[in-house]
Amino acid sequence: MLEGKLTIVNQLGLHARAAAQLVKLSACYTSCLRLRRPDTAAEADARSMLDVLTLAAPVNSVLLLSAEGEDEAAAFEAVCELFASGFGEI
Amino acid sequence: MAKHKVGAVIVSHGQLANELLAAAETVIGDLDNIVAVSIGWHDNVEAAKDEIQRAISSVSQDAGVLLMTDMFGGTPTNISAMFLEDGKVEIVTGVNLPMVVKLATHPEDSTLSEIAKEVEEQGKQAIYRTATLFEPAKLKKDA
Numbered sequence: 034m035l036e037g038k039l040t041i042v043n044q045l046g047l048h049a050r051a052a053a054q055l056v057k058l059s060a061c062y063t064s065c066l067r068l069r070r071p072d073t074a075a076e077a078d079a080r081s082m083l084d085v086l087t088l089a090a091p092v093n094s095v096l097l098l099s100a101e102g103e104d105e106a107a108a109f110e111a112v113c114e115l116f117a118s119g120f121g122e123i
Numbered sequence: 124m125a126k127h128k129v130g131a132v133i134v135s136h137g138q139l140a141n142e143l144l145a146a147a148e149t150v151i152g153d154l155d156n157i158v159a160v161s162i163g164w165h166d167n168v169e170a171a172k173d174e175i176q177r178a179i180s181s182v183s184q185d186a187g188v189l190l191m192t193d194m195f196g197g198t199p200t201n202i203s204a205m206f207l208e209d210g211k212v213e214i215v216t217g218v219n220l221p222m223v224v225k226l227a228t229h230p231e232d233s234t235l236s237e238i239a240k241e242v243e244e245q246g247k248q249a250i251y252r253t254a255t256l257f258e259p260a261k262l263k264k265d266a
Contacts, residue, residue: 049150082151082228083221083245089256
């Protein structure tokens, strides 16, 4: 299993369209991808948009990403890139 | 053979249904199995009934159709109730955006009954008194 920190860099935070992009990306991999907010302990399955939205993560917040499965390395990297790109908003 | 998918019709007063569907499509992408029926404030019952009937037929793939209406007891719900049919047409009231998203992202092999239950639960769960999430201690004191 891979684990690491992600920072939300886009101004609008992890909002609905951003969450939809994450879900779409997660569906390309077989690994289980989960996000956790260390400050609130909220957790979400990255394949569920409504789950991801419950994280209510604003700009500059830090999330913990875990990836577990056959393609965990590729999935982990792809999600990191998506967050770093600010979901295409920066 | 492609799997049959449960269809859905959002039925509301005014333009609410169209806008809810438009918002969900903006977030998720095109939703082929969901249509909206916005009942005009002055439409007569027969015209509204015909429109809902056409909408049901347009999304029906023999896997059932879920009608999501704006408010229990309102005209859109009352007219929709004329189409209730065990295993074929179900109604969930109080439609909100998370319910439409839930419906749009359900697994393809879900049955109408499973989806109706999940959509109902999602609609209730998705309502938060947001301040309680951010300042629980303060609100507890004030409550």
